[in-house]
Amino acid sequence: MIRSEKARRRTVAAAQLLGVAAVYYLSGRLGLLRRVEAYQSVVTPLWPPTGVALAALLQFGGRIWPGIALGALFTTLSISGSFSPLGIGILAGNTLSPLCAYLALRAVGFREELDRLRDGLALVFLGAFAGMLISSTLGSITLVVTEKLPPERFWPIWACWWAGDVMGVLVVTPMLLVLRRARMPRVTDRWLEAAGLFVVVTGATILATTSTLAMLYVVFPVLIWAALRFQLPGSAPCALLVSVVAVVAATHRIGPFQGHAVLEVMLNLAVLNGSVTLTSLLLSAVITEQQDIRREMEHACTELAELVEELTPRSSARARRPAAGGRVAAVRPDAG
Incomplete structure:
Protein backbone atom coordinates (compact mmCIF):
# COMPACT_ATOMS: atom_id res chain seq x y z
CA MET A 1 0.00 0.00 0.00
CA ILE A 2 2.81 2.41 0.88
CA ARG A 3 4.67 1.58 -2.34
CA SER A 4 1.55 2.13 -4.44
CA GLU A 5 0.93 5.48 -2.76
CA LYS A 6 4.52 6.56 -3.43
CA ALA A 7 4.23 5.42 -7.03
CA ARG A 8 1.02 7.36 -7.46
CA ARG A 9 2.60 10.52 -6.04
CA ARG A 10 5.61 10.15 -8.33
CA THR A 11 3.33 9.67 -11.32
CA VAL A 12 1.30 12.76 -10.44
CA ALA A 13 4.49 14.80 -9.91
CA ALA A 14 5.93 13.65 -13.24
CA ALA A 15 2.66 14.45 -15.02
CA GLN A 16 2.66 17.94 -13.49
CA LEU A 17 6.24 18.57 -14.60
CA LEU A 18 5.52 17.43 -18.14
CA GLY A 19 2.28 19.41 -18.21
CA VAL A 20 4.02 22.62 -17.15
CA ALA A 21 6.78 22.01 -19.72
CA ALA A 22 4.20 21.48 -22.47
CA VAL A 23 2.20 24.60 -21.58
CA TYR A 24 5.42 26.63 -21.34
CA TYR A 25 6.52 25.45 -24.77
CA LEU A 26 3.13 26.08 -26.39
CA SER A 27 2.88 29.55 -24.89
CA GLY A 28 6.40 30.22 -26.16
CA ARG A 29 5.38 29.24 -29.67
CA LEU A 30 2.42 31.61 -29.42
CA GLY A 31 4.69 34.42 -28.26
CA LEU A 32 7.07 33.84 -31.16
CA LEU A 33 4.24 34.38 -33.63
CA ARG A 34 4.62 38.12 -32.99
CA ARG A 35 8.38 38.41 -32.66
CA VAL A 36 10.27 41.28 -34.20
CA GLU A 37 13.86 41.71 -35.31
CA ALA A 38 15.77 44.34 -33.35
CA TYR A 39 19.48 44.88 -33.93
CA GLN A 40 19.90 41.37 -35.39
CA SER A 41 18.19 39.84 -32.34
CA VAL A 42 14.73 38.35 -31.87
CA VAL A 43 12.54 40.07 -29.28
CA THR A 44 8.89 39.61 -28.38
CA PRO A 45 6.60 42.42 -27.19
CA LEU A 46 4.75 39.92 -25.01
CA TRP A 47 6.43 36.73 -23.72
CA PRO A 48 3.68 34.48 -22.24
CA PRO A 49 6.00 31.76 -20.81
CA THR A 50 7.09 34.04 -17.95
CA GLY A 51 3.48 34.35 -16.85
CA VAL A 52 2.95 30.61 -17.24
CA ALA A 53 6.06 29.84 -15.20
CA LEU A 54 5.15 32.14 -12.31
CA ALA A 55 1.56 30.90 -12.21
CA ALA A 56 2.80 27.28 -12.16
CA LEU A 57 5.14 28.04 -9.26
CA LEU A 58 2.33 29.74 -7.33
CA GLN A 59 0.10 26.73 -7.96
CA PHE A 60 2.48 23.80 -7.38
CA GLY A 61 5.34 25.35 -5.41
CA GLY A 62 9.06 25.53 -6.05
CA ARG A 63 9.32 21.82 -6.84
CA ILE A 64 7.90 22.49 -10.30
CA TRP A 65 11.02 24.34 -11.51
CA PRO A 66 12.37 21.35 -13.53
CA GLY A 67 9.22 21.54 -15.67
CA ILE A 68 9.91 25.22 -16.33
CA ALA A 69 13.52 24.44 -17.22
CA LEU A 70 12.40 21.65 -19.56
CA GLY A 71 9.89 23.91 -21.28
CA ALA A 72 12.52 26.66 -21.61
CA LEU A 73 14.94 24.13 -23.12
CA PHE A 74 12.47 23.02 -25.77
CA THR A 75 11.57 26.63 -26.56
CA THR A 76 15.23 27.60 -26.92
CA LEU A 77 15.90 24.63 -29.18
CA SER A 78 12.94 25.58 -31.37
CA ILE A 79 14.48 29.04 -31.87
CA SER A 80 18.18 28.25 -32.31
CA GLY A 81 17.94 24.66 -33.57
CA SER A 82 20.82 23.50 -31.35
CA PHE A 83 21.96 23.80 -27.75
CA SER A 84 24.86 26.23 -27.41
CA PRO A 85 26.39 28.51 -24.76
CA LEU A 86 23.82 31.09 -25.83
CA GLY A 87 21.06 28.61 -25.06
CA ILE A 88 22.55 27.85 -21.63
CA GLY A 89 22.46 31.52 -20.62
CA ILE A 90 18.90 31.99 -21.85
CA LEU A 91 17.79 28.76 -20.20
CA ALA A 92 19.31 29.81 -16.88
CA GLY A 93 17.69 33.23 -17.03
CA ASN A 94 14.25 31.90 -17.99
CA THR A 95 14.35 29.41 -15.12
CA LEU A 96 15.86 31.55 -12.37
CA SER A 97 13.79 34.65 -13.08
CA PRO A 98 10.30 33.24 -12.30
CA LEU A 99 11.74 31.15 -9.45
CA CYS A 100 13.22 34.23 -7.76
CA ALA A 101 9.99 36.14 -8.39
CA TYR A 102 8.06 33.31 -6.73
CA LEU A 103 10.34 33.29 -3.69
CA ALA A 104 10.03 37.06 -3.35
CA LEU A 105 6.23 36.86 -3.49
CA ARG A 106 6.17 34.09 -0.90
CA ALA A 107 8.43 36.13 1.37
CA VAL A 108 5.89 38.97 1.53
CA GLY A 109 2.88 36.71 2.07
CA PHE A 110 1.40 36.94 -1.42
CA ARG A 111 -2.07 35.43 -1.86
CA GLU A 112 -3.08 33.96 -5.22
CA GLU A 113 -6.63 35.32 -4.88
CA LEU A 114 -5.28 38.85 -5.50
CA ASP A 115 -7.98 40.16 -3.16
CA ARG A 116 -5.76 42.75 -1.46
CA LEU A 117 -4.03 45.83 -2.78
CA ARG A 118 -0.72 44.61 -1.34
CA ASP A 119 -1.01 41.43 -3.44
CA GLY A 120 -1.49 43.44 -6.63
CA LEU A 121 1.45 45.68 -5.79
CA ALA A 122 3.62 42.67 -4.94
CA LEU A 123 2.84 40.98 -8.25
CA VAL A 124 3.59 44.14 -10.20
CA PHE A 125 6.78 45.29 -8.48
CA LEU A 126 8.28 42.04 -7.14
CA GLY A 127 6.90 39.41 -9.51
CA ALA A 128 7.16 41.43 -12.73
CA PHE A 129 9.39 44.50 -12.51
CA ALA A 130 12.06 43.09 -10.18
CA GLY A 131 11.81 39.38 -10.97
CA MET A 132 12.22 39.76 -14.72
CA LEU A 133 15.48 41.70 -14.33
CA ILE A 134 17.27 38.35 -14.07
CA SER A 135 16.12 36.88 -17.38
CA SER A 136 16.67 40.06 -19.38
CA THR A 137 20.10 40.66 -17.85
CA LEU A 138 21.39 37.10 -18.27
CA GLY A 139 19.97 36.86 -21.78
CA SER A 140 21.46 40.17 -22.93
CA ILE A 141 24.85 39.43 -21.35
CA THR A 142 24.89 36.03 -23.04
CA LEU A 143 24.21 37.67 -26.41
CA VAL A 144 27.13 40.04 -25.90
CA VAL A 145 29.50 37.32 -24.64
CA THR A 146 28.72 35.03 -27.58
CA GLU A 147 29.21 37.99 -29.96
CA LYS A 148 25.61 37.82 -31.13
CA LEU A 149 25.06 41.40 -30.01
CA PRO A 150 27.40 44.44 -30.14
CA PRO A 151 28.07 45.88 -26.67
CA GLU A 152 26.65 49.27 -27.65
CA ARG A 153 23.29 47.60 -28.37
CA PHE A 154 23.11 45.98 -24.93
CA TRP A 155 20.67 48.40 -23.29
CA PRO A 156 18.12 48.63 -26.13
CA ILE A 157 17.90 44.83 -26.34
CA TRP A 158 17.85 44.57 -22.55
CA ALA A 159 14.93 47.02 -22.37
CA CYS A 160 12.97 45.15 -25.03
CA TRP A 161 13.68 41.79 -23.38
CA TRP A 162 12.71 43.04 -19.94
CA ALA A 163 9.50 44.66 -21.22
CA GLY A 164 8.39 41.47 -22.97
CA ASP A 165 8.98 39.32 -19.88
CA VAL A 166 7.25 41.85 -17.61
CA MET A 167 4.20 41.91 -19.88
CA GLY A 168 4.04 38.12 -19.76
CA VAL A 169 3.76 38.21 -15.97
CA LEU A 170 1.35 41.14 -15.78
CA VAL A 171 -0.99 39.86 -18.49
CA VAL A 172 -0.83 36.06 -18.31
CA THR A 173 -0.34 35.29 -14.59
CA PRO A 174 -3.53 37.04 -13.36
CA MET A 175 -5.52 35.32 -16.09
CA LEU A 176 -4.23 31.88 -15.10
CA LEU A 177 -4.91 32.60 -11.42
CA VAL A 178 -8.49 33.49 -12.36
CA LEU A 179 -8.93 30.32 -14.42
CA ARG A 180 -7.78 28.24 -11.46
CA ARG A 181 -10.82 29.45 -9.49
CA ALA A 182 -13.24 29.31 -12.40
CA ARG A 183 -16.65 27.75 -11.80
CA MET A 184 -19.64 26.83 -13.89
CA PRO A 185 -21.72 29.93 -14.73
CA ARG A 186 -25.09 30.32 -13.04
CA VAL A 187 -28.39 31.61 -14.36
CA THR A 188 -28.28 34.51 -11.90
CA ASP A 189 -24.97 35.79 -13.28
CA ARG A 190 -24.98 39.14 -15.09
Whole structure:
Protein backbone atom coordinates (compact mmCIF):
# COMPACT_ATOMS: atom_id res chain seq x y z
CA MET A 1 0.00 0.00 0.00
CA ILE A 2 2.81 2.41 0.88
CA ARG A 3 4.67 1.58 -2.34
CA SER A 4 1.55 2.13 -4.44
CA GLU A 5 0.93 5.48 -2.76
CA LYS A 6 4.52 6.56 -3.43
CA ALA A 7 4.23 5.42 -7.03
CA ARG A 8 1.02 7.36 -7.46
CA ARG A 9 2.60 10.52 -6.04
CA ARG A 10 5.61 10.15 -8.33
CA THR A 11 3.33 9.67 -11.32
CA VAL A 12 1.30 12.76 -10.44
CA ALA A 13 4.49 14.80 -9.91
CA ALA A 14 5.93 13.65 -13.24
CA ALA A 15 2.66 14.45 -15.02
CA GLN A 16 2.66 17.94 -13.49
CA LEU A 17 6.24 18.57 -14.60
CA LEU A 18 5.52 17.43 -18.14
CA GLY A 19 2.28 19.41 -18.21
CA VAL A 20 4.02 22.62 -17.15
CA ALA A 21 6.78 22.01 -19.72
CA ALA A 22 4.20 21.48 -22.47
CA VAL A 23 2.20 24.60 -21.58
CA TYR A 24 5.42 26.63 -21.34
CA TYR A 25 6.52 25.45 -24.77
CA LEU A 26 3.13 26.08 -26.39
CA SER A 27 2.88 29.55 -24.89
CA GLY A 28 6.40 30.22 -26.16
CA ARG A 29 5.38 29.24 -29.67
CA LEU A 30 2.42 31.61 -29.42
CA GLY A 31 4.69 34.42 -28.26
CA LEU A 32 7.07 33.84 -31.16
CA LEU A 33 4.24 34.38 -33.63
CA ARG A 34 4.62 38.12 -32.99
CA ARG A 35 8.38 38.41 -32.66
CA VAL A 36 10.27 41.28 -34.20
CA GLU A 37 13.86 41.71 -35.31
CA ALA A 38 15.77 44.34 -33.35
CA TYR A 39 19.48 44.88 -33.93
CA GLN A 40 19.90 41.37 -35.39
CA SER A 41 18.19 39.84 -32.34
CA VAL A 42 14.73 38.35 -31.87
CA VAL A 43 12.54 40.07 -29.28
CA THR A 44 8.89 39.61 -28.38
CA PRO A 45 6.60 42.42 -27.19
CA LEU A 46 4.75 39.92 -25.01
CA TRP A 47 6.43 36.73 -23.72
CA PRO A 48 3.68 34.48 -22.24
CA PRO A 49 6.00 31.76 -20.81
CA THR A 50 7.09 34.04 -17.95
CA GLY A 51 3.48 34.35 -16.85
CA VAL A 52 2.95 30.61 -17.24
CA ALA A 53 6.06 29.84 -15.20
CA LEU A 54 5.15 32.14 -12.31
CA ALA A 55 1.56 30.90 -12.21
CA ALA A 56 2.80 27.28 -12.16
CA LEU A 57 5.14 28.04 -9.26
CA LEU A 58 2.33 29.74 -7.33
CA GLN A 59 0.10 26.73 -7.96
CA PHE A 60 2.48 23.80 -7.38
CA GLY A 61 5.34 25.35 -5.41
CA GLY A 62 9.06 25.53 -6.05
CA ARG A 63 9.32 21.82 -6.84
CA ILE A 64 7.90 22.49 -10.30
CA TRP A 65 11.02 24.34 -11.51
CA PRO A 66 12.37 21.35 -13.53
CA GLY A 67 9.22 21.54 -15.67
CA ILE A 68 9.91 25.22 -16.33
CA ALA A 69 13.52 24.44 -17.22
CA LEU A 70 12.40 21.65 -19.56
CA GLY A 71 9.89 23.91 -21.28
CA ALA A 72 12.52 26.66 -21.61
CA LEU A 73 14.94 24.13 -23.12
CA PHE A 74 12.47 23.02 -25.77
CA THR A 75 11.57 26.63 -26.56
CA THR A 76 15.23 27.60 -26.92
CA LEU A 77 15.90 24.63 -29.18
CA SER A 78 12.94 25.58 -31.37
CA ILE A 79 14.48 29.04 -31.87
CA SER A 80 18.18 28.25 -32.31
CA GLY A 81 17.94 24.66 -33.57
CA SER A 82 20.82 23.50 -31.35
CA PHE A 83 21.96 23.80 -27.75
CA SER A 84 24.86 26.23 -27.41
CA PRO A 85 26.39 28.51 -24.76
CA LEU A 86 23.82 31.09 -25.83
CA GLY A 87 21.06 28.61 -25.06
CA ILE A 88 22.55 27.85 -21.63
CA GLY A 89 22.46 31.52 -20.62
CA ILE A 90 18.90 31.99 -21.85
CA LEU A 91 17.79 28.76 -20.20
CA ALA A 92 19.31 29.81 -16.88
CA GLY A 93 17.69 33.23 -17.03
CA ASN A 94 14.25 31.90 -17.99
CA THR A 95 14.35 29.41 -15.12
CA LEU A 96 15.86 31.55 -12.37
CA SER A 97 13.79 34.65 -13.08
CA PRO A 98 10.30 33.24 -12.30
CA LEU A 99 11.74 31.15 -9.45
CA CYS A 100 13.22 34.23 -7.76
CA ALA A 101 9.99 36.14 -8.39
CA TYR A 102 8.06 33.31 -6.73
CA LEU A 103 10.34 33.29 -3.69
CA ALA A 104 10.03 37.06 -3.35
CA LEU A 105 6.23 36.86 -3.49
CA ARG A 106 6.17 34.09 -0.90
CA ALA A 107 8.43 36.13 1.37
CA VAL A 108 5.89 38.97 1.53
CA GLY A 109 2.88 36.71 2.07
CA PHE A 110 1.40 36.94 -1.42
CA ARG A 111 -2.07 35.43 -1.86
CA GLU A 112 -3.08 33.96 -5.22
CA GLU A 113 -6.63 35.32 -4.88
CA LEU A 114 -5.28 38.85 -5.50
CA ASP A 115 -7.98 40.16 -3.16
CA ARG A 116 -5.76 42.75 -1.46
CA LEU A 117 -4.03 45.83 -2.78
CA ARG A 118 -0.72 44.61 -1.34
CA ASP A 119 -1.01 41.43 -3.44
CA GLY A 120 -1.49 43.44 -6.63
CA LEU A 121 1.45 45.68 -5.79
CA ALA A 122 3.62 42.67 -4.94
CA LEU A 123 2.84 40.98 -8.25
CA VAL A 124 3.59 44.14 -10.20
CA PHE A 125 6.78 45.29 -8.48
CA LEU A 126 8.28 42.04 -7.14
CA GLY A 127 6.90 39.41 -9.51
CA ALA A 128 7.16 41.43 -12.73
CA PHE A 129 9.39 44.50 -12.51
CA ALA A 130 12.06 43.09 -10.18
CA GLY A 131 11.81 39.38 -10.97
CA MET A 132 12.22 39.76 -14.72
CA LEU A 133 15.48 41.70 -14.33
CA ILE A 134 17.27 38.35 -14.07
CA SER A 135 16.12 36.88 -17.38
CA SER A 136 16.67 40.06 -19.38
CA THR A 137 20.10 40.66 -17.85
CA LEU A 138 21.39 37.10 -18.27
CA GLY A 139 19.97 36.86 -21.78
CA SER A 140 21.46 40.17 -22.93
CA ILE A 141 24.85 39.43 -21.35
CA THR A 142 24.89 36.03 -23.04
CA LEU A 143 24.21 37.67 -26.41
CA VAL A 144 27.13 40.04 -25.90
CA VAL A 145 29.50 37.32 -24.64
CA THR A 146 28.72 35.03 -27.58
CA GLU A 147 29.21 37.99 -29.96
CA LYS A 148 25.61 37.82 -31.13
CA LEU A 149 25.06 41.40 -30.01
CA PRO A 150 27.40 44.44 -30.14
CA PRO A 151 28.07 45.88 -26.67
CA GLU A 152 26.65 49.27 -27.65
CA ARG A 153 23.29 47.60 -28.37
CA PHE A 154 23.11 45.98 -24.93
CA TRP A 155 20.67 48.40 -23.29
CA PRO A 156 18.12 48.63 -26.13
CA ILE A 157 17.90 44.83 -26.34
CA TRP A 158 17.85 44.57 -22.55
CA ALA A 159 14.93 47.02 -22.37
CA CYS A 160 12.97 45.15 -25.03
CA TRP A 161 13.68 41.79 -23.38
CA TRP A 162 12.71 43.04 -19.94
CA ALA A 163 9.50 44.66 -21.22
CA GLY A 164 8.39 41.47 -22.97
CA ASP A 165 8.98 39.32 -19.88
CA VAL A 166 7.25 41.85 -17.61
CA MET A 167 4.20 41.91 -19.88
CA GLY A 168 4.04 38.12 -19.76
CA VAL A 169 3.76 38.21 -15.97
CA LEU A 170 1.35 41.14 -15.78
CA VAL A 171 -0.99 39.86 -18.49
CA VAL A 172 -0.83 36.06 -18.31
CA THR A 173 -0.34 35.29 -14.59
CA PRO A 174 -3.53 37.04 -13.36
CA MET A 175 -5.52 35.32 -16.09
CA LEU A 176 -4.23 31.88 -15.10
CA LEU A 177 -4.91 32.60 -11.42
CA VAL A 178 -8.49 33.49 -12.36
CA LEU A 179 -8.93 30.32 -14.42
CA ARG A 180 -7.78 28.24 -11.46
CA ARG A 181 -10.82 29.45 -9.49
CA ALA A 182 -13.24 29.31 -12.40
CA ARG A 183 -16.65 27.75 -11.80
CA MET A 184 -19.64 26.83 -13.89
CA PRO A 185 -21.72 29.93 -14.73
CA ARG A 186 -25.09 30.32 -13.04
CA VAL A 187 -28.39 31.61 -14.36
CA THR A 188 -28.28 34.51 -11.90
CA ASP A 189 -24.97 35.79 -13.28
CA ARG A 190 -24.98 39.14 -15.09
CA TRP A 191 -24.95 37.70 -18.59
CA LEU A 192 -26.29 40.78 -20.37
CA GLU A 193 -23.81 43.15 -18.74
CA ALA A 194 -20.92 40.75 -19.34
CA ALA A 195 -21.85 40.44 -23.03
CA GLY A 196 -22.10 44.22 -23.32
CA LEU A 197 -18.71 44.60 -21.65
CA PHE A 198 -17.13 42.16 -24.11
CA VAL A 199 -18.58 44.00 -27.11
CA VAL A 200 -17.53 47.41 -25.82
CA VAL A 201 -13.99 46.38 -24.87
CA THR A 202 -13.49 44.70 -28.25
CA GLY A 203 -14.71 47.75 -30.15
CA ALA A 204 -12.73 50.18 -28.01
CA THR A 205 -9.55 48.13 -28.37
CA ILE A 206 -9.82 47.87 -32.15
CA LEU A 207 -10.49 51.60 -32.38
CA ALA A 208 -7.59 52.47 -30.09
CA THR A 209 -5.03 50.25 -31.84
CA THR A 210 -5.96 50.96 -35.46
CA SER A 211 -6.71 54.68 -35.40
CA THR A 212 -3.89 57.10 -36.17
CA LEU A 213 -5.48 59.75 -33.92
CA ALA A 214 -3.71 58.53 -30.75
CA MET A 215 -6.89 57.24 -29.08
CA LEU A 216 -5.29 54.59 -26.88
CA TYR A 217 -6.84 56.16 -23.79
CA VAL A 218 -10.38 55.04 -24.76
CA VAL A 219 -9.73 51.56 -23.36
CA PHE A 220 -9.31 52.76 -19.78
CA PRO A 221 -12.96 53.60 -19.00
CA VAL A 222 -13.89 50.12 -20.16
CA LEU A 223 -11.22 48.56 -17.94
CA ILE A 224 -12.53 50.57 -14.99
CA TRP A 225 -16.04 49.29 -15.75
CA ALA A 226 -14.77 45.70 -15.79
CA ALA A 227 -12.87 46.10 -12.52
CA LEU A 228 -15.73 47.83 -10.69
CA ARG A 229 -18.41 45.36 -11.73
CA PHE A 230 -16.57 42.04 -12.14
CA GLN A 231 -13.27 42.54 -10.31
CA LEU A 232 -10.36 40.33 -11.44
CA PRO A 233 -12.49 37.70 -13.27
CA GLY A 234 -13.70 40.51 -15.54
CA SER A 235 -10.71 42.83 -15.72
CA ALA A 236 -8.05 40.13 -16.34
CA PRO A 237 -9.62 38.87 -19.63
CA CYS A 238 -10.19 42.46 -20.76
CA ALA A 239 -6.55 43.35 -20.07
CA LEU A 240 -5.43 40.23 -21.95
CA LEU A 241 -7.60 41.15 -24.95
CA VAL A 242 -6.29 44.72 -25.04
CA SER A 243 -2.67 43.57 -24.77
CA VAL A 244 -2.95 40.91 -27.48
CA VAL A 245 -4.67 43.25 -29.95
CA ALA A 246 -2.11 45.96 -29.20
CA VAL A 247 0.75 43.53 -29.83
CA VAL A 248 -0.76 42.56 -33.21
CA ALA A 249 -1.13 46.22 -34.16
CA ALA A 250 2.41 47.02 -33.03
CA THR A 251 4.00 44.18 -35.01
CA HIS A 252 2.06 45.26 -38.11
CA ARG A 253 3.07 48.91 -37.50
CA ILE A 254 -0.48 50.22 -37.82
CA GLY A 255 -2.41 52.84 -35.91
CA PRO A 256 -0.41 54.70 -33.24
CA PHE A 257 2.61 52.43 -33.88
CA GLN A 258 2.98 53.47 -37.51
CA GLY A 259 6.21 55.16 -38.58
CA HIS A 260 8.21 54.42 -35.42
CA ALA A 261 11.46 52.55 -34.92
CA VAL A 262 11.50 49.11 -33.31
CA LEU A 263 12.68 50.38 -29.94
CA GLU A 264 10.05 53.13 -29.93
CA VAL A 265 7.33 50.63 -30.80
CA MET A 266 8.43 48.30 -28.01
CA LEU A 267 8.56 51.10 -25.45
CA ASN A 268 5.16 52.49 -26.45
CA LEU A 269 3.67 49.02 -26.34
CA ALA A 270 5.22 48.30 -22.95
CA VAL A 271 3.85 51.57 -21.53
CA LEU A 272 0.38 50.83 -22.89
CA ASN A 273 0.26 47.23 -21.70
CA GLY A 274 1.74 48.18 -18.36
CA SER A 275 -0.81 50.93 -17.82
CA VAL A 276 -3.65 48.64 -18.86
CA THR A 277 -2.55 45.86 -16.54
CA LEU A 278 -1.87 48.15 -13.60
CA THR A 279 -5.27 49.79 -13.97
CA SER A 280 -7.19 46.53 -14.13
CA LEU A 281 -5.14 44.63 -11.57
CA LEU A 282 -4.79 47.24 -8.85
CA LEU A 283 -8.33 48.59 -9.15
CA SER A 284 -9.73 45.06 -8.99
CA ALA A 285 -7.66 44.36 -5.88
CA VAL A 286 -8.90 47.55 -4.20
CA ILE A 287 -12.55 46.81 -4.99
CA THR A 288 -12.25 43.20 -3.82
CA GLU A 289 -10.54 44.26 -0.60
CA GLN A 290 -13.26 46.81 0.14
CA GLN A 291 -15.98 44.25 -0.51
CA ASP A 292 -14.31 41.76 1.81
CA ILE A 293 -14.08 44.39 4.55
CA ARG A 294 -17.76 45.25 4.10
CA ARG A 295 -18.76 41.59 4.30
CA GLU A 296 -16.71 41.14 7.47
CA MET A 297 -18.36 44.19 9.02
CA GLU A 298 -21.83 42.93 8.08
CA HIS A 299 -21.02 39.53 9.55
CA ALA A 300 -19.75 41.13 12.76
CA CYS A 301 -22.90 43.28 13.02
CA THR A 302 -25.09 40.20 12.51
CA GLU A 303 -23.28 38.29 15.24
CA LEU A 304 -23.55 41.29 17.58
CA ALA A 305 -27.28 41.61 16.90
CA GLU A 306 -27.81 37.91 17.62
CA LEU A 307 -25.87 38.23 20.87
CA VAL A 308 -27.93 41.23 21.97
CA GLU A 309 -31.12 39.39 21.10
CA GLU A 310 -30.06 36.41 23.24
CA LEU A 311 -29.18 38.58 26.24
CA THR A 312 -32.18 40.96 26.11
CA PRO A 313 -34.98 38.50 27.23
CA ARG A 314 -32.89 37.35 30.17
CA SER A 315 -32.23 40.92 31.31
CA SER A 316 -35.93 41.81 31.03
CA ALA A 317 -36.93 38.75 33.04
CA ARG A 318 -34.52 39.66 35.81
CA ALA A 319 -35.88 43.21 35.89
CA ARG A 320 -39.49 42.02 36.23
CA ARG A 321 -38.64 39.44 38.94
CA PRO A 322 -39.03 41.05 42.54
CA ALA A 323 -36.21 40.62 44.99
CA ALA A 324 -36.65 38.27 47.99
CA GLY A 325 -35.69 40.98 50.48
CA GLY A 326 -38.45 43.24 49.17
CA ARG A 327 -41.14 40.64 49.82
CA VAL A 328 -40.03 40.14 53.44
CA ALA A 329 -39.97 43.88 54.06
CA ALA A 330 -43.54 44.16 52.81
CA VAL A 331 -44.82 41.36 55.07
CA ARG A 332 -43.23 42.43 58.35
CA PRO A 333 -45.43 45.51 59.00
CA ASP A 334 -48.63 43.45 58.64
CA ALA A 335 -47.30 40.86 61.05
CA GLY A 336 -46.79 43.53 63.75
